Amino acid sequence: MKVPFLDLKLQHAPLRAEVLAALADTYDNTRFCLGKDVENFEQGFSAAFGHPRTLGMNSGTSPLHVASICGGFGPGDEIITTPFTFASSCWGISYVGATPVFVDIDPDTWCISPEAIARAITPKTKGIVVVHIFGQPARMDEIMALAQQHKLFVVEDCAQAVGARYKDRPVGAIGDCGTFSFYPTKNLGACGEGGAFVSKHEAVMAKAQLLRVHGSPRRYAHSEVGFNFRMDGFQGAILGIKLKHIAAWTARRRAIAAKYRAGITRADVQLPVVPAYGESVWHQFTLLHPQRDALRAHLEKHGIGTEIIYPGPMHRQECYASLGYAAGSLPVAEKTSATCLSLPIFAELTDEQIEHVIKTINAF
Numbered sequence: 001m002k003v004p005f006l007d008l009k010l011q012h013a014p015l016r017a018e019v020l021a022a023l024a025d026t027y028d029n030t031r032f033c034l035g036k037d038v039e040n041f042e043q044g045f046s047a048a049f050g051h052p053r054t055l056g057m058n059s060g061t062s063p064l065h066v067a068s069i070c071g072g073f074g075p076g077d078e079i080i081t082t083p084f085t086f087a088s089s090c091w092g093i094s095y096v097g098a099t100p101v102f103v104d105i106d107p108d109t110w111c112i113s114p115e116a117i118a119r120a121i122t123p124k125t126k127g128i129v130v131v132h133i134f135g136q137p138a139r140m141d142e143i144m145a146l147a148q149q150h151k152l153f154v155v156e157d158c159a160q161a162v163g164a165r166y167k168d169r170p171v172g173a174i175g176d177c178g179t180f181s182f183y184p185t186k187n188l189g190a191c192g193e194g195g196a197f198v199s200k201h202e203a204v205m206a207k208a209q210l211l212r213v214h215g216s217p218r219r220y221a222h223s224e225v226g227f228n229f230r231m232d233g234f235q236g237a238i239l240g241i242k243l244k245h246i247a248a249w250t251a252r253r254r255a256i257a258a259k260y261r262a263g264i265t266r267a268d269v270q271l272p273v274v275p276a277y278g279e280s281v282w283h284q285f286t287l288l289h290p291q292r293d294a295l296r297a298h299l300e301k302h303g304i305g306t307e308i309i310y311p312g313p314m315h316r317q318e319c320y321a322s323l324g325y326a327a328g329s330l331p332v333a334e335k336t337s338a339t340c341l342s343l344p345i346f347a348e349l350t351d352e353q354i355e356h357v358i359k360t361i362n363a364f
């Protein structure tokens with residue numbers, strides 16, 4: 001039996017007629033950059049997840065750049081963040097000339113450790129970039145208490161966590177701002193690039209809105225140096241359609257995760273921990289195993305696709321070599337990278353496929 005790691009064609013086939021009709025309408029009415037399709041999507045997104053307002057952007061990296069500017073980050077500032085993430089969580093810090101300060105992660109949720117943050121705070125610390133990795137919310141109460149005490153600006157990178165909740169609140173609405181990605185493989189994926197920015201502060205939203213379109217409060221007036229971070233009209237139309245399905249897709253991801261957690265019974269596998277404070281949206285289902293590469297080869301032999309996410313933590317990447325983090329300096333992140341394996345988890349997987357993955361792992 002074949003079990004692909006991810007097959008977006010299965011999600012797209014049943015939406016084809018509706019999507020193509022929407023794209024034709026956008027095309028015929030020339031709504032290419034922002035416009036009604038994007039506004040409809042922004043309103044739907046705000047309503048679905050509980051944000052006062054949402055700004056659609058052209059990727060998940062752009063809102064991270066905007067977040068750094070809204071936080072007033074700049075040269076000489078230290079921004080504490082996690083090494084166990086996709087690179088662009090750190091790019092926003094580096095784009096404005098601030099210094100990323102990498103600290104270790106919690107060994108059970110793989111999100112940034114609040115205790116490690118506390119140890120890394122100096123007079124130069126200006127902010128924290130939190131990542132809700134694999135869809136699992138980080139420990140926001142502890143992080144926000146530190147931020148309040150030290151007057152730090154908190155960015156939530158929610159690229160993998162659309163729809164996730166921390167206690168009774170949606171991710172992205174707890175810190176000072178939140179960023180989302182609609183890269184095609186994300187839980188809510190465009191058919192191209194896309195992202196979004198949210199904030200509970202009206203002033204931050206106003207600034208982000210200005211930065212999104214050339215720092216321009218009115219046509220051909222520029223109150224600051226801005227960007228072109230507009231969401232594409234076609235992507236807005238597609239995302240508006242997909243948004244209607246995200247609750248069902250997330251429910252199916254949760255059901256698959258529950259099956260994996262109940263079915264994988266080997267003592268040498270570390271399964272993801274589900275803390276009582278949060279509701280993960282299972283962007284990835286990742287386990288740790290001491291013979292990760294051999295387990296991966298065994299699954300491959302039995303037709304099961306897997307991925308290593310992420311094989312190298314950011315503090316050890318060549319682009320940050322000048323920061324001087326030695327091997328072994330952030331041991332939990334390094335051990336997690338060396339032993340992690342992500343299993344197939346997407347809404348269209350069948351129960352038989354999930355059973356095959358479970359049996360194959362248990363028989364390794």
Ligand SMILES: *Cc1c(COP(=O)(O)O)cnc(C)c1O
Binds near residue numbers: 089183
């Ligand atoms: C996908 C992702 C982003 C943003 O990626 P884009 O490709 O720019 O949309 C940022 N952070 C994390 C953790 C991600 O997974």
